[in-house]
Amino acid sequence: MNIHEFQAKELFAQFDIPVPRGKAMKTPRAAEKWAAVLDAPVFVVKAQIHAGGRGKAGGVKITRNRADVPALAREILGKVLVTHQTGPKGRKVRRLLIEEGAEIAKELYLGLLVDRDTGFPTFIASTEGGMDIEDVAAQTPEKVLREAIDPAVGFQPHHGRNLAFALELPAMDNAVVKPFLSMLDNLYRLFMEKNASLVEINPLVITTDHRLIALDGKVSFDDNALCKHPDVQAFRDLHEEEPLEIEAGRHNLNYVKLDGDIGCMVNGAGLAMATMDVIKLAGAEPANFLDVGGGATKETVAAGFRILLKDKKVKGIFVNIFGGIVRCERIAHGVIEASKEVGMTLPVVVRLQGTNAEEGRKLLAESGLKIDVATDLWEAAQKIVAMKGKRRKR
Amino acid sequence: MSILVNTATRVVVQGITGKEGSFHAAQCKAYGTHVVAGVTPGKAGQDVEGIPVFNTVREAVRKTEATTSLIFVPPLFAADAILEAAHAGVWLVVCITEGIPVNDMVRVKRALASTQTRLIGPNCPGIITAGECKIGIMPGFIHQKGKVGVISRSGTLTYEAVNQLTNLGLGETTCVGIGGDPVIGTGYIDLLHMFEQDDETRAVVMIGEIGGDAEEKAATFIQREMTKPVIAFIAGMTAPPGRRMGHAGAIITGGQGTAQDKMAALEAAGVRVVRNPSEIGETAKAALGG
Incomplete structure (x- = not known):
């Protein structure tokens, strides 16, 4: 979850990190x-x-x-x-x-995130404040400094000294060295205590009167830990989110709106991404990412259909289910019921594979509904792309 | 041969009396896995499908000589469960749980570094050696004993690939779901190394996705160390930057972690990169000489 700058600064103030x-x-x-x-x-x-x-x-x-x-x-x-x-x-x-x-003498960059490789929280610092750190990393990688913190012992003063000397902070303004070390300590505490996934101060400024101030602030939080932090949840601003994504969240569906016109509904995140990719390879653009999870019941499928239909750009729907533990004939029932319930008017291709896939396909074919059935992923993608926008007969 | 698990593996299921735990413990057992114990604190003395339940992993290990743990504990308690297994002397922990806070995993990963325990996952379908031992939630019947090793960050997409391998008669040795979280116990490189050493494995299928640079790091390893053919598919070619695509780890940040970069790195390392996921099986077949 992301929050606003003013909220990040409120949080910084709570952790004794100086802000304007x-x-x-x-x-x-x-x-x-x-x-x-x-x-x-x-x-x-x-x-x-x-x-x-x-x-x-x-x-x-x-x-x-x-x-x-x-x-x-x-x-x-x-x-x-x-x-x-x-x-x-x-x-x-x-x-x-x-x-x-602030009267700025010098702008720096300071960030903290978990290095996915080592699994250690890692500070990123640079003398090139005010720029996108990605650009600095691309153009002058030697100016991006990293300091990993061993989570077993937490932040230690030597971590701070390593960064302060590497940034040549004493030469810039000796008065800010100590405040810099406390700031790192406080930032690490905030990061761990609030389950942040990213903290970024860009720029971190040294003022002409020798103070260190977080002039901007960005904090993102780990969604998996939000339940532990009601104060962080209160920062959520629904205006900043896509309405369809908010609605999908209410049904525990994982949905991301995109710009294409082929809606897709898939069980599993990796397969959902792969399905989007296949739609593109078949010559169209995916309208969304939608993972209905392992369960894929009639209720989740119906909720998924409703969300896809609310996106007016959508001209065809591709349902791609790999039945593992969930049996395909149950999913087929779910798709049939859900299609009737929402009064499906768009072309739909359902591709079923895995447990009892054949029975599932048979049920769909005999449902009397205009649902096209497929076995192979590539065949299914080509079908829906060819059918999109065509009105359903019957 | 195979990697990590086989007919000698003895499994304890943590969270065995829960809905998921009991269902999948029974499924694993039905596949032929030696599920020797279950753990739910306070429920010792019960049994689930004939599997005895203990209060602690330590007790379960002492009484049943379990070597491997399979975890179905809810996210906020899963970190503790992983460490409990490690401290009880279990050498392989497979954690299925999705939604564990990253900072919990940061501490767990650090703590595991001082033990002998290897963690697979979390947020993964588990691990299976075809025809021998299933420790996870994957449908067993799509697997067939064969010659391809599979490493994947995904669940159902792995089943898709496995199904293709089986249908083409290639079959699999061991399939490992490494998990879709940003911080995981075991990455590609350790497993690629094991598959390279394994006599039965003739080729490796690697299924990656956007986010992080694990695939790029694996590419460097493959170029230096792998003699067996590697086939890769990377999901998320069409994923927009800055958006999390279902998995906590599947996000392009600051222009880093795109499918295009990963595919380019793997291709440069001599990996057969598949752009169309329906061609994973055929490509593996071609790599093995048709």
Whole structure:
């Protein structure tokens, strides 16, 4: 789960990680009032959406004049920001973070995530703050520093010293070395205690008055551990999620909306991805990823059909089930019942393989419904791509 | 021969009195696996399909000489269950549970490093040596004793590949589901090494997916160490960046972990990369000389 910058900064403050004074506001009027309380030499007005690249898209404004704040707020609120992370549709700005600006002497990068290879939480740091770390890694890999933390002992001061000296922090500003070590310690605590999957401070700035401040903040959480953290769950913002994905979540279905026109419903995540790939190979684009899980009952299939039908782009549906423990004839019953229940109007190809696949295919063929049946994955994909958009006869 | 499990393997099922645990324990037993014990704390003395239940893994191991554990414990208790098995002296732990917090696995992986125990999974279908021993939730009947080793991050997609191998008469030696999570116990490289050493295995099918760089690392190993043909399919060619595709580990982040990069790395290492998943079996057949 992702959260907003202002929420990440609230969390940083709880863990004694210094952030600029600031608050999130929903109206120009509230922004004006808060600016008066903040009374800073420089004001920063930042759009709050779950995507990077806000600055370039016009979602971040800076002013030295307090009287400008409401006008800037009016300009950004309600605007749809299109950045390299939002996709062409963009995201609507519903909230602003209004905070005190910093006099920046130096910008750094600091991140923490689990290295999948070693299984160790690992700090990533760089002197190239303010840039996408992926770009730094691609262009100047020697400027990306890594420090792995042994989870058995946790963060130790030497981890901090290794990074501080490698970054040449003492030469930049000796006053920030100690605060830097505490910051790493606090960040590690936050990461482990809150089950974060990524913490990123970009930029981490050294100010002209020798302070170290998290000027931006991004935190993502491990969905598997959310049940342990009601405070983190409260950060969820449904406006930032695709409505169909929220609905699928209610039925315990794993759904990701894509841009194509062949809807697909599959049991198992790997096979679901492979099915999307096969649709593409057959000459069309998948409309979604949908894993109905191992069970694939009548209820889950019906819920899946309803979600696929709500996507108006969908012109054909490909159901791909490998019956393992779940028997195919039960799935066939589920598909038949669900098709009747939702009044299926689109072409459907069902490919069944595995336990009792033949009985399942027979049931579908004899159902009286216009459902095409297939055995082979490739044959099924070609069928649905050829049929898409054609109206069903009968 | 085969790898990791065979007719001598003795299995204890943790969480055996649960719905999943009892069902699959019985299925494994029916396949011919020696399921010698089950564990559910507080339920010692009961039995499930004739399998005696113990309170602790330690007790189960002492009384039944179980060597391998199969775990069906709910996600928030699974880390403890894995460590319990390791500390009881079980040398192979197969964890089926999906949804274990990553930070739990971080601690477990570190703790296992100081034991003799190997972990397969979590979030995996398990491991099977065709015709000998099934430790997991895969449908046994699609497997047939043969000559191809299978390593996969997925469940049903593995069944798809296995089904093709069986239908073409190639059959399998051992099939290992390594799991779809970002932090897993055993990766491709250890298993590739074992398959390379195994006399019966003549080729290896590797089924990867987007996320991380395990396939790229495996490619380097294959180029250096493997003499047997390797066939690979990578799922998620059409997956968008930044979105988790069902498996916790299946996500492209910061341009890293794309199917295209993985396929390119594997191809450069001499692996036969299959773009159409319905051609996995045929490609394996061709690699073995038709």
